[in-house]
Each structure stands twice: as structure tokens, then as C-alpha cells.
Ligand SMILES: [Zn+2]
């Protein structure tokens with residue numbers, strides 16, 4: 001399976017390609033292509049991938065954490081009783 005470099009249009013095996021670490025939508029054959037593409041245009045179109053941006057939904061993350069903590073504290077109380 002080959003993927004085309006977003007900048008130089010070279011086709012390379014998927015395993016050799018690097019994804020843009022922010023949006024995961026574009027692939028590059030090398031760090032040079034990534035850097036050049038970023039400067040040329042991608043910085044204007046790049047959007048942080050939702051799964052990489054917990055800051056866009058902090059309530060969900062905090063809710064999960066406090067729920068987990070409350071659960072373990074509760075089971076501790078059960079053990080003491
Ligand atoms: Zn390239």
C-alpha cells in the first residue's frame with residue numbers, strides 16, 4: 001500500500017510516510033517535505049485532529065478521571081465496613 005506525499009507527490013509505502021502530527025490528514029515522505037509544506041501552505045489549512053485535542057473538551061476528560069477516583073474510593077469504604 002503506497003501513500004502519496006502531500007508536498008512532492010512521491011509515492012511511498014505507508015510505513016515510510018510521516019503524518020502531520022497535528023491533523024493526521026496529510027502524509028509526507030520526509031521531514032523536509034513536512035517543513036516546506038508547512039511553511040508553504042499547510043499551516044493555514046492544518047487543524048488539530050479531535051483525538052489529539054483534549055483541551056477542546058476538558059469536561060469529558062475531567063469527568064472520567066473524577067468518576068474513576070470516586071469509584072475506587074467507594075470500593076475502599078466497602079472494604080473497611
Ligand atoms: Zn515528499
Ligand SMILES: [Zn+2]
Pocket residue numbers: 020021022023024025026042045046047
Ligand atoms: Zn496538518
